[in-house]
Amino acid sequence: MCQFKLQTCNKYLLLIKKMLVACLLISPTLFASELASIEPSAGLVYQTQSGIKHSAPLLRSRVEMHVNGLINRVTVTQIFENDSDNWINATYLFPLPENAALDHLSMKIGERLIIGEIKEKQVAKKQFAQAKVSGKKASLIEQKRNDIFRTEVANIAPGEKVAIEIEYQQSIQYKPGIFSLHYPMTITPRYAPPMPRLSRAERYNYLSNLLTEKHSEQQHLFWNDRWDWWLQNNENQQLAEQTSVVIKDKSDPDLLVELKIYLHSPLEIESINSPYHNIKTEKLGASLQLISLQDETVIANRDFVLNWQVLQSEQAKSALFVQNIGAEKYGLLMMMPPATQFTEAARINKEVIFVIDVSGSMSGTSIEQAKSALSFALDQLAENDTFNIISFSDNSEFFATNSLPVDNRSKAMAKVFINQLQASGGTNMQVALKDSLRGKRTVYADKETGLRQVVFITDASISNEQQLLTQIAKLLGKSRLFMVGIGSAPNHYFMKSSAKMGKGSYTSIGDVNEVNRKMSALFEQLSAPVLRDIQLNWADGSPVDYWPQPITDLYQGEPLQVVFKIPDGKKALQIAGIKFAQNRAKPWSQDFSLQQQQNAQGIDVLWAKEQIDSFDLNRELSNLEKQQKITALGLKFHIVTKHTSLLAVEQKVSRPRVIDSVNKQVKTHLPQGNTMRLPQTGLGSELYKQLGLLLLVLVALLWIFESCFYKLKSDLEGVCR
Amino acid sequence: MNNADAIAIDKRRWRRLSLFHKSLLIVMLAGLLIFGKGLYMQGKALLAQQLLTFAWARHLQDGELHKAWPWADSAPFAQLSIAGQDPLIILSGATGSNLAFAPAWMVSTAPFNQGGNSVLVGHNDTHFNQLKNIKPDDDLILTTYHNSALFFQVIESKIVHEKDLSVLQASPQELLTLITCYPFDSNIVNSDLRFVVIAKRIKDARSSIGLAWLENAKKRSLTKSSL
Numbered sequence: 048m049c050q051f052k053l054q055t056c057n058k059y060l061l062l063i064k065k066m067l068v069a070c071l072l073i074s075p076t077l078f079a080s081e082l083a084s085i086e087p088s089a090g091l092v093y094q095t096q097s098g099i100k101h102s103a104p105l106l107r108s109r110v111e112m113h114v115n116g117l118i119n120r121v122t123v124t125q126i127f128e129n130d131s132d133n134w135i136n137a138t139y140l141f142p143l144p145e146n147a148a149l150d151h152l153s154m155k156i157g158e159r160l161i162i163g164e165i166k167e168k169q170v171a172k173k174q175f176a177q178a179k180v181s182g183k184k185a186s187l188i189e190q191k192r193n194d195i196f197r198t199e200v201a202n203i204a205p206g207e208k209v210a211i212e213i214e215y216q217q218s219i220q221y222k223p224g225i226f227s228l229h230y231p232m233t234i235t236p237r238y239a240p241p242m243p244r245l246s247r248a249e250r251y252n253y254l255s256n257l258l259t260e261k262h263s264e265q266q267h268l269f270w271n272d273r274w275d276w277w278l279q280n281n282e283n284q285q286l287a288e289q290t291s292v293v294i295k296d297k298s299d300p301d302l303l304v305e306l307k308i309y310l311h312s313p314l315e316i317e318s319i320n321s322p323y324h325n326i327k328t329e330k331l332g333a334s335l336q337l338i339s340l341q342d343e344t345v346i347a348n349r350d351f352v353l354n355w356q357v358l359q360s361e362q363a364k365s366a367l368f369v370q371n372i373g374a375e376k377y378g379l380l381m382m383m384p385p386a387t388q389f390t391e392a393a394r395i396n397k398e399v400i401f402v403i404d405v406s407g408s409m410s411g412t413s414i415e416q417a418k419s420a421l422s423f424a425l426d427q428l429a430e431n432d433t434f435n436i437i438s439f440s441d442n443s444e445f446f447a448t449n450s451l452p453v454d455n456r457s458k459a460m461a462k463v464f465i466n467q468l469q470a471s472g473g474t475n476m477q478v479a480l481k482d483s484l485r486g487k488r489t490v491y492a493d494k495e496t497g498l499r500q501v502v503f504i505t506d507a508s509i510s511n512e513q514q515l516l517t518q519i520a521k522l523l524g525k526s527r528l529f530m531v532g533i534g535s536a537p538n539h540y541f542m543k544s545s546a547k548m549g550k551g552s553y554t555s556i557g558d559v560n561e562v563n564r565k566m567s568a569l570f571e572q573l574s575a576p577v578l579r580d581i582q583l584n585w586a587d588g589s590p591v592d593y594w595p596q597p598i599t600d601l602y603q604g605e606p607l608q609v610v611f612k613i614p615d616g617k618k619a620l621q622i623a624g625i626k627f628a629q630n631r632a633k634p635w636s637q638d639f640s641l642q643q644q645q646n647a648q649g650i651d652v653l654w655a656k657e658q659i660d661s662f663d664l665n666r667e668l669s670n671l672e673k674q675q676k677i678t679a680l681g682l683k684f685h686i687v688t689k690h691t692s693l694l695a696v697e698q699k700v701s702r703p704r705v706i707d708s709v710n711k712q713v714k715t716h717l718p719q720g721n722t723m724r725l726p727q728t729g730l731g732s733e734l735y736k737q738l739g740l741l742l743l744v745l746v747a748l749l750w751i752f753e754s755c756f757y758k759l760k761s762d763l764e765g766v767c768r
Numbered sequence: 769m770n771n772a773d774a775i776a777i778d779k780r781r782w783r784r785l786s787l788f789h790k791s792l793l794i795v796m797l798a799g800l801l802i803f804g805k806g807l808y809m810q811g812k813a814l815l816a817q818q819l820l821t822f823a824w825a826r827h828l829q830d831g832e833l834h835k836a837w838p839w840a841d842s843a844p845f846a847q848l849s850i851a852g853q854d855p856l857i858i859l860s861g862a863t864g865s866n867l868a869f870a871p872a873w874m875v876s877t878a879p880f881n882q883g884g885n886s887v888l889v890g891h892n893d894t895h896f897n898q899l900k901n902i903k904p905d906d907d908l909i910l911t912t913y914h915n916s917a918l919f920f921q922v923i924e925s926k927i928v929h930e931k932d933l934s935v936l937q938a939s940p941q942e943l944l945t946l947i948t949c950y951p952f953d954s955n956i957v958n959s960d961l962r963f964v965v966i967a968k969r970i971k972d973a974r975s976s977i978g979l980a981w982l983e984n985a986k987k988r989s990l991t992k993s994s995l
Contacts, residue, residue: 287937407876441876473876725930726862726874726889729949731957732809733893739803746796753788 105130105300106139106713108347110230112308116368117219117381117608118649119228121147125211127713129203134708136179137200140289140715142231144217145194145540148656150685151214152693154186154200156207163188163695165685167678171692175199182702186211188693191286192512193660194540195234196687202702213693216652221381221606226312227354232304232347233718234290235408235508235536275670276514283510290510293717302716303344306351310336314357321353323535323557348716349535350557367639368647369613376613377650380620380639381606397498397573398450399424399434400526402483403468404505404533406440410470412559413534417504420531420562421465424502427570428453436461439479440472474509477518484522499526500551500573507538515541516664519548527551527600529569536718548664550579550599572602578624578635583609586619586638594657610654617641655684663689809868813894816869820844820857828915842866845873845913846880848888850898850946851906858910862889871895877936877945880912885939889947892963896948899925899965908944908967920944920967930960942969 109124129135143149152163163186166174171187178185179201186209187199203209220227310316311334319328325341338353345351368379401424403417421436428434432453436446446464451457483501507530509515519528528549530542535557546553554569556562578601583591593611601607601624611620619640626635662668662676674690681691702708819836824844826834835843842859848871849855862872871890878884890896908920920943927950928935935945943966949956950963 284938288934725928725933725935725947725962726867727930727949727958728867728889728891728896728947728962729957729959730809730868730891730893731955732806733953734955734957735802735806735809737806737955739799739801739806742795742799742802746792746799749792753792 106137107303107305107344109305110307112228112230112306114219114228114308114310114312115649116312116647117221117226117379118647118653119217119219120214120649121217121230122212122214125198125213126208127200127203127211128208129205131709132205134205134702134706135203136708136710137198137203137713138710139198139713140191140234140292141196141198142194142234142536143196143215144229144231145543146656146660147194147215147217148652148684149188149190149196149213149215149687149693150652151212152186152188152695153212154184154695154697155210155212156184156697159697161695161697163693165682165687165691166694167682168690168692171694174696175201175694178696179708182700182704184209184697184699184701186695188213188687190687190689190692191289192510192540193544193663194231194538195286195290197289202708204701216649216656218608218653221608225354225356227352228308229353229539230306230351231536231539232350233536233716235506235534235538235718279513280511287510289712292712292714302347302713304347304351305344306340308338308353310338310355312336312355312357317356319353319355321351322561323349324351326353346716349719352557367641368650369641370647370650372651375651377654378611378613378620378641379647379650379653380609380611382608382622397432397500399428399432399573400450400483400499400501401425401434401436402479402501402503402505403436403438403465404440404474404476404479404503404507405438405468405470405472406474406508407471408474408508409506409533413506414468414470416556416559416562417533418465418468419559420504420533420556420566422462423563423566424570425458425461425465427567428458429574434461436464437479437482438468439475439482440470441475443475443478443482445482474505474507476505476507476509476515479503480515480518480522484519484524484526484528498576500529501526501549502529502531502569502573503545504531504533505537505542506532506534507541509538509541512538512541512544516544516548519545520664523549529573530554531556531566531569534718544660544664547595547599552599552602575602577601578607578626581607581622581624583611584621584623585617586621587617591620594654594661610650610657612654613641652684652686655680655686659686659688810894812868813870813891817857817895820859820870821855824857827913831915836869844870847911849909851902851908853898855909856890856895856898858888867891871946874936878938880910881916881918883940883942885937885941885943885945887936887945887947892948892950892952896946897952899946899948899963900952902965908946910944918944919970921970922965922967924966926964926966928962928964930962932962935962935964935966943967944969 105128107126107128109126111122111124113120125139125141127137127139129137154161154163161184168189171189175185175187182202184203185201189197189199191197198211198213200209200211217228220229309331310319316336319326319336319338324345326338327341329337329339331337366381368381370377370379401421403421405414405417409417425434430453433450434453434457435450438444438446446461447457483503526549528545529551530546530549530553532539532542532553532555537555539553539555542553542555552569552572554565556565581598581601583593583598585591591611592614593609595609598607598609607622619638621636621638623634623636626633659677659680662673662680668676677688678690680686681688687693816836823834823836824847826832827844833843842861844857845860846858847855848858857870859866859870859872860875862874866872867889868891871888873880874887874889877887880886890899892899902922902925904922904924906922908922910918910920912918935947946965946967948963949959950961951959952963
């Protein structure tokens with residue numbers, strides 16, 4: 048009997064001990080789960096900080112693309128839905144491909160349809176502001192950057208839906224055998240370098256110098272330039288601010304996109320794929336396919352890319368398209384370089400300067416991609432090449448003072464240098480460009496046959512594009528600039544334009560898995576220049592009005608695409624340039640007859656767009672001349688440019704005077720993989736102290752408890768005896 | 769119940785108890801270590817500030833660069849006093865190692881006394897715990913490396929998400945932005961919220977009060993270093 052009691056007592060003791068130990072083990076995890084439950088409510092505090100809580104207007108985009116040959120016509124419908132109780136003026140900053148020509152706007156409110164008109168930017172802005180104040184529904188499309196546009200919609204009533212439909216045209220990219228189109232969905236927040244503030248005296252000085260007409264033309268230009276520079280800086284700051292309006296937590300509604308592509312191709316398509324999204328294809332006819340997303344909608348946090356391959360045998364060497372519009376004729380010429388297969392013998396010795404961006408915006412997966420791209424590129428260098436590496440953030444750092452010849456030792460040293468790179472700080476690209484292009488540190492380069500190639504690896508999260516492009520044009524000299532875009536949403540416009548300016552090419556790497564494939568393609572190309580100093584003439588020797596101008600160098604596997612205006616009576620076109628073969632350069636030319644033409648649509652818009660881009664990059668024109676020329680072209684071809692905007696205004700007044708409307712900007716998603724954030728500043732030392740104390744107290748309690756119990760038990764035993 | 773049985777019971781109990789006590793001892797050790805780690809972090813921050821203050825005082829005397837301890841990565845860069853509390857020495861470069869010792873200036877933002885937005889970052893459980901009770905209109909006094917005192921007045925304090933980089937942006941106004949994790953005195957280790965204090969530079973007569981205070985502070989730090 049007594050033994051039985053003792054046994055039960057022992058059992059209880061064991062049970063209690065087990066429970067206590069279990070509690071001890073569980074307590075930290077309990078603690079942690081409690082922590083997790085605190086955080087979301089802390090997020091809500093942030094939401095209501097601004098005072099009154101306005102919910103952002105919900106936006107849904109529907110994209111429909113019609114691809115026809117080399118031209119892609121896209122309709123984007125942005126449906127703004129106001130689910131708040133206020134009248135709302137919505138603003139939405141959105142990206143478009145950098146070669147997009149936006150030429151149509153319509154606004155649909157229920158059954159009413161208002162077609163937008165092209166206006167000069169300032170005029171459109173003023174009329175929109177008037178409509179906004181007077182309570183009319185209106186929408187305005189402005190170009191903020193070549194690849195960033197802004198939709199503004201005024202006076203959306205509570206519970207109302209307004210559909211803004213815009214159309215743009217884009218040319219399809221073509222690399223040997225592969226066509227690809229690219230639809231950007233998100234904007235990397237832009238970084239604006241700190242701007243020196245104008246003091247009051249300086250501002251007066253600027254203005255008085257601008258307004259007085261007494262001094263010479265040259266002086267006037269100087270002050271104009273200073274003033275423009277200041278305005279430009281100011282605008283950069285604003286854009287940087289606007290791009291940082293992003294979705295931060297789960298309580299913000301997701302931005303959703305619906306996508307449909309009608310792919311019309313006269314050539315037989317071998318395969319279609321999208322590297323970042325799941326797609327499904329459906330055959331609608333002999334040469335028509337419908338491509339849509341696997342899920343109905345996707346979250347707009349990563350660029351959409353579609354590649355399709357045509358059967359190799361049907362690949363044309365060159366193709367000429369012609370469009371007749373009224374009395375005017377436009378032509379589009381596409382040509383594959385007239386080169387043979389790449390051979391080792393044809394390799395040209397080169398000096399390669401790698402420039403890698405290690406600024407804070409590259410942190411996360413971007414820097415890893417950049418590093419692996421760089422180490423892969425190192426391995427691609429040939430024996431007779433020389434190389435150097437420059438890393439930059441706020442300042443630039445050289446791997447070696449002079450370019451080094453490629454051998455095992457220098458490669459190993461370079462790898463060590465690459466491994467220790469870490470992303471932090473600002474994006475001071477000016478310094479990097481200066482250091483890489485100035486090229487004073489070269490000793491090994493062979494001036495005659497050698498090539499100096501600068502490979503620039505960056506996400507280009509900068510907003511002072513114009514200043515940088517001007518700098519490239521100034522410093523380029525004999526170097527060629529190759530841009531490698533890293534991350535899910537690099538600044539495509541800047542990358543493309545600087546590659547164009549630097550007479551090189553642009554490669555975009557969106558995923559780590561693509562590094563090897565794309566970098567080896569780039570290096571194969573780098574080693575094999577085919578044509579340089581290309582020019583176009585009519586067969587009778589008269590000059591051609593063609594764009595882009597100048598035409599960039601042609602490398603192995605790169606097509607040449609030129610748009611031109613055809614005057615009456617011209618029958619044949621001649622292309623001339625300098626061709627590389629066997630490490631030697633020779634003059635070369637080829638004739639094209641306009642008789643074997645194919646008809647096409649949209650070349651006029653393409654022509655206008657190319658012309659606008661070329662004006663924009665032309666350093667010989669003053670800003671005023673540029674503005675006049677671009678405005679004229681924009682108005683003639685109905686295209687949204689830097690200086691022209693599309694505006695749609697409803698004549699009816701819909702918002703009652705007594706009610707005010709609230710301005711809201713649609714929050715956009717951060718590009719996937721972007722980990723740029725404010726520094727982490729909580730060590731949690733308090734937590735450690737508390738947890739430690741808790742454990743100690745528990746141990747003490749257990750100890751006391753246990754000894755009491757032991758005493759109790761031995762008492763019991765004594766009783767039993 | 770015979771003797772052998774009693775011994776067997778004793779042995780069993782001993783084994784069981786020893787295991788229990790062993791685990792208790794292990795848990796106690798772990799508790800001590802964890803507690804010690806927390807204490808170490810705070811102690812390190814406190815001690816570093818003391819050493820940095822001495823180095824700063826030496827710097828104020830001869831204008832040379834003095835490291836707080838021979839193997840230190842960085843030397844005192846500026847001194848900040850928040851609303852009359854104990855002044856803090858600021859280091860340059862917001863790296864993890866610097867932040868363990870002192871608040872730090874983010875090098876990508878504007879330098880002091882040259883206009884623009886200068887950003888300082890600090891840990892909320894050590895140095896920047898001082899920000900906990902900050903109010904608008906509080907004074908911040910920053911002594912730069914070249915020993916000029918800049919006076920700032922708090923215009924706003926707000927809580928932002930860690931991905932909200934707008935607070936780092938350049939500004940035409942001369943601002944001092946202090947950033948630390950939020951909430952204070954909580955057990956959240958990797959909070960995604962930040963407490964941001966924005967102060968604007970003032971250059972009016974009020975600064976004379978601050979100057980008197982600053983003289984005192986200097987004297988204090990000098991006496992400390994001579995001890």
